[in-house]
Amino acid sequence: MSLGISNELDAASERPEAPRARRSLAAILRMAWVGYVARGGLTFMFWSSGLAKLLDPETGLAEMRHFGLLPDWLFYAAAVAILLGGSLLVILDRWTWLGAGILAVFTVLTIPIAHDFWTMQEPLRTMEFHVVTEHITVVGALLFAIYVSATRRRAAAS
Numbered sequence: 494m495s496l497g498i499s500n501e502l503d504a505a506s507e508r509p510e511a512p513r514a515r516r517s518l519a520a521i522l523r524m525a526w527v528g529y530v531a532r533g534g535l536t537f538m539f540w541s542s543g544l545a546k547l548l549d550p551e552t553g554l555a556e557m558r559h560f561g562l563l564p565d566w567l568f569y570a571a572a573v574a575i576l577l578g579g580s581l582l583v584i585l586d587r588w589t590w591l592g593a594g595i596l597a598v599f600t601v602l603t604i605p606i607a608h609d610f611w612t613m614q615e616p617l618r619t620m621e622f623h624v625v626t627e628h629i630t631v632v633g634a635l636l637f638a639i640y641v642s643a644t645r646r647r648a649a650a651s
Contacts, residue, residue, distance in 0.1 A: 529584060535634055536580040539596050543576030560606050575599050583635075589642035593635040600628050600635070 546553030554565045562568035575595055582592025610621035
């Protein structure tokens with residue numbers, strides 16, 4: 494693995510004087526299930542929203558209508574497919590660039606549609622502004638997931 498943090502942890506844990514806990518932590522972090530848990534946590538807001546929409550289509554359709562997205566059934570179907578499909582690709586680390594990419598674009602598009610803080614009055618303006626900053630952070634995390642996946646694949650290929 495060529496990620497700086499992992500390399501530092503690996504190098505430190507391989508020294509004979511490294512504490513046993515550090516060696517154990519490095520071994521745990523290399524386990525495959527840790528990646529699945531991390532990617533599942535990263536995408537939680539997406540797949541949980543997709544499942545909620547899938548399990549309660551009337552509420553999902555009402556959400557589309559609320560934001561003026563018509564025809565509501567088309568935007569509903571697209572949202573469910575993007576949220577669940579993108580999450581699945583990231584969690585399985587298959588075509589991560591595509592899954593994380595569509596989730597990032599989806600997240601950016603929600604800003605002018607659902608979080609247009611610049612049109613709101615206080616205190617809602619500030620609250621929605623913070624939601625937007627969180628969305629930008631999530632986009633950064635998705636881009637980081639793409640980077641980590643690509644870096645790991647390059648390292649495995651060499």
